[in-house]
Every structure is written in C-alpha cells, then in structure tokens.
Amino acid sequence: MGRGRHAAVGTALTVLGTLAGCATAAPEIAVRDATVRVPANPDVTAGYLTLENTGGTDDTLTGVTSEAAAEVQMHDTTDSGGETRMRQRDEVAVPAGDTVVFETGGLHLMLMGPDDLRAGDTVELSLEFATSDRVSVDAVVEEIG
Amino acid sequence: MRTTPLYAGGLVPLVLAALAACSGQPQQPAQPEEDSPYNGSDIEGAFTLPDTDFTTTEGENYNLREDSSGTTTAVFFGFTNCPDICPTTMADLGQAVDQLDEDQRERFGVVFVTADPERDDRELIDRWLGSFDPSFTGLRGPLDRTDDAAESMGISIDRPEPEERSGDYNVGHGSQVLVFSPEGESELMWDYGTEPAAMAEDVTALLAEDA
Numbered sequence: 232m233g234r235g236r237h238a239a240v241g242t243a244l245t246v247l248g249t250l251a252g253c254a255t256a257a258p259e260i261a262v263r264d265a266t267v268r269v270p271a272n273p274d275v276t277a278g279y280l281t282l283e284n285t286g287g288t289d290d291t292l293t294g295v296t297s298e299a300a301a302e303v304q305m306h307d308t309t310d311s312g313g314e315t316r317m318r319q320r321d322e323v324a325v326p327a328g329d330t331v332v333f334e335t336g337g338l339h340l341m342l343m344g345p346d347d348l349r350a351g352d353t354v355e356l357s358l359e360f361a362t363s364d365r366v367s368v369d370a371v372v373e374e375i376g
Numbered sequence: 377m378r379t380t381p382l383y384a385g386g387l388v389p390l391v392l393a394a395l396a397a398c399s400g401q402p403q404q405p406a407q408p409e410e411d412s413p414y415n416g417s418d419i420e421g422a423f424t425l426p427d428t429d430f431t432t433t434e435g436e437n438y439n440l441r442e443d444s445s446g447t448t449t450a451v452f453f454g455f456t457n458c459p460d461i462c463p464t465t466m467a468d469l470g471q472a473v474d475q476l477d478e479d480q481r482e483r484f485g486v487v488f489v490t491a492d493p494e495r496d497d498r499e500l501i502d503r504w505l506g507s508f509d510p511s512f513t514g515l516r517g518p519l520d521r522t523d524d525a526a527e528s529m530g531i532s533i534d535r536p537e538p539e540e541r542s543g544d545y546n547v548g549h550g551s552q553v554l555v556f557s558p559e560g561e562s563e564l565m566w567d568y569g570t571e572p573a574a575m576a577e578d579v580t581a582l583l584a585e586d587a
Contacts, residue, residue: 269507271466272503336460336461
C-alpha cells in the first residue's frame with residue numbers, strides 16, 4: 232500500500248500533522264463542507280460532508296464518531312422501483328484521486344441521539360479510516376433546507 | 377456523486393424484498409411529456425385519495441378523502457426517524473408553500489402520513505412537522521390501514537418484521553409526493569429532489585386551472 236513512503240513536508244506543516252495526518256504517505260484525505268442538520272426529530276439528524284483523497288493510494292472510511300451524538304452511522308439511500316430505503320454502510324471506499332460526497336438523497340451520516348443542536352453550533356466529527364490517521368472536522372449545524 | 381457500488385451482504389434479499397413490495401402496485405406513471413405544463417409528472421386520474429380514517433396530531437379524526445376535499449392537497453408518507461429524505465422533502469414543501477400567496481396557501485394543503493406509527497406518536501409528529509411548517513397536517517393510523525392507503529396511491533412501504541422492529545430501524549417508503557385535486561383525484565407526482573420553486577410553480581398552475 233506504499234505506507235512507508237513519506238512525503239517531504241515543510242516544518243510549518245508538520246504542526247498540522249497530528250490533525251490531518253499529512254506527515255504520512257498517501258492516501259491523503261481532506262474533509263470539507265461538513266454540516267449537520269438541526270434535529271427535527273430529537274432522536275436523529277443527518278450530517279453531510281465531502282471527502283477527497285488527493286493521495287495515490289485508496290483508503291476506506293470505516294466509521295464516524297462525535298461527542299455530540301450517541302452514535303454516528305453511515306447510510307446510503309437507494310431507490311428501487313420508486314421505493315426509497317436506507318442501507319447502513321459499515322465502510323465507504325475513498326479511492327485515490329476520488330471525491331466522495333455525502334449529500335441529501337445519497338450517502339449521508341445519521342447522528343443518533345444528538346445533542347440539542349442549534350443552528351450555528353459546530354459539531355466535531357471524527358472520521359476513522361482503514362489506512363489514514365483519524366481526521367477531525369468541525370461541522371456547522373444548519374437549518375434544514 | 378457516488379463512486380462505489382453497494383455490495384454489502386444482504387443486499388440481494390433486500391432488493392428482492394423491495395421489488396416484491398413494488399410488484400403489486402399500479403404501473404409507474406408515464407414520464408412527463410415534453411409539452412406538459414408541469415414540473416412534476418402528470419398522473420391525472422391515476423389514483424384517488426382513499427376513504428381512510430387517520431388521526432391528526434390534535435387527536436381529531438381525519439378522513440383522507442373527505443377532510444382534504446375542496447383543497448389541492450400534497451400527500452407524503454414518511455417517518456420522523458428518517459434523517460435525510462423525509463425532512464428534506466418536508467422542508468422543500470415548506471419552502472414551496474412560502475412562495476405561494478395567501479390566497480394560494482388557503483387552497484393548498486400538505487398532509488404527512490407516518491409510515492411508522494409504532495414510533496411516531498402524535499406529539500413527535502407535531503413537533504417534527506412544526507419545524508417545517510406548522511400548517512401541515514400530520515396523520516397517524518394503524519399499520520394495516522396506513523399500508524393499504526399508501527398502496528392505493530402507488531406508494532410502497534416496507535418495514536422490518538415485528539421482531540426486528542426495536543431500537544433503530546429504517547422504514548423503506550416511496551419518496552414521491554402526490555398532489556391531489558380538490559375532488560381527490562391525483563394530478564401530479566413530485567419525485568424526491570423536486571425544487572421548492574418547481575413545486576410552487578406547479579401548485580400555482582393547478583390552482584389557476586381550478587380558479
């Protein structure tokens with residue numbers, strides 16, 4: 232998997248290394264546009280984000296956790312003959328050079344037992360990968376729509 | 377943008393179940409014709425609102441056909457534990473209603489029927505709907521009655537077996553919104569993802585026809 236290959240990284244960037252894992256070799260995961268919805272049902276809400284693997288090696292998202300929810304699940308929405316259903320995903324591939332979007336109507340995060348979140352709050356999401364180090368991202372809490 | 381196919385174990389029986397659930401429903405309405413004046417699919421006359429009694433979040437009896445009579449009505453089956461499709465649809469409908477004028481709003485109603493009455497009690501539905509538009513009507517009824525009503529409108533509902541319905545579980549459901557005339561005849565179908573402005577345009581056109 233080329234795990235031993237180290238990229239040359241400037242001293243200033245190594246400060247960020249613990250967060251982004253950028254001192255390691257490929258894969259190189261970036262997370263952006265993370266949002267969480269204000270829970271309409273107090274038991275559950277959805278989260279969205281964009282993952283980009285700019286590295287040269289495939290990786291796999293194996294789980295998401297958050298201090299702001301009892302559990303975070305990954306789901307995919309499938310449509311079959313007009314019937315929509317959700318399928319829980321244990322892992323989501325993030326191939327080298329690819330962008331994976333969690334968005335409404337497709338892949339999304341399901342936050343079970345969320346805190347009493349208000350618009351404008353931020354929620355830290357911690358993403359675990361098969362290869363890359365854990366990545367944390369601040370998701371902004373937004374109203375639906 | 378999904379780049380990964382679903383390959384999780386158990387998908388095949390799941391797909392079969394979904395297909396089975398759909399096989400008994402009326403044929404899919406035709407694709408919207410190019411000269412259709414509507415953004416949604418034209419399903420004029422394909423379905424009739426069933427004469428089915430539900431209970432509103434206020435505890436009042438609500439007959440889907442009789443109590444929506446006289447109003448152009450959009451109907452959606454969903455459940456409040458659904459984090460993505462259902463709140464998005466209700467939020468879109470809420471934004472569509474916001475784009476109508478007062479007269480139009482009086483002649484257009486949105487009805488949400490829970491596909492998950494075991495978990496969705498009246499208070500939960502009321503609170504949930506209130507976060508989108510307090511004017512929406514929230515309905516709850518027994519499972520069989522709910523499923524029969526949905527089926528008569530070509531909407532499938534597929535929930536886990538009773539022994540598996542504990543804790544967190546999902547209910548598969550048709551994600552389309554059906555719009556019915558004041559006489560209870562189907563007019564339009566909005567697929568998931570129809571923009572609020574497109575819905576508002578359609579409602580405006582429908583109401584103008586009936587004016």
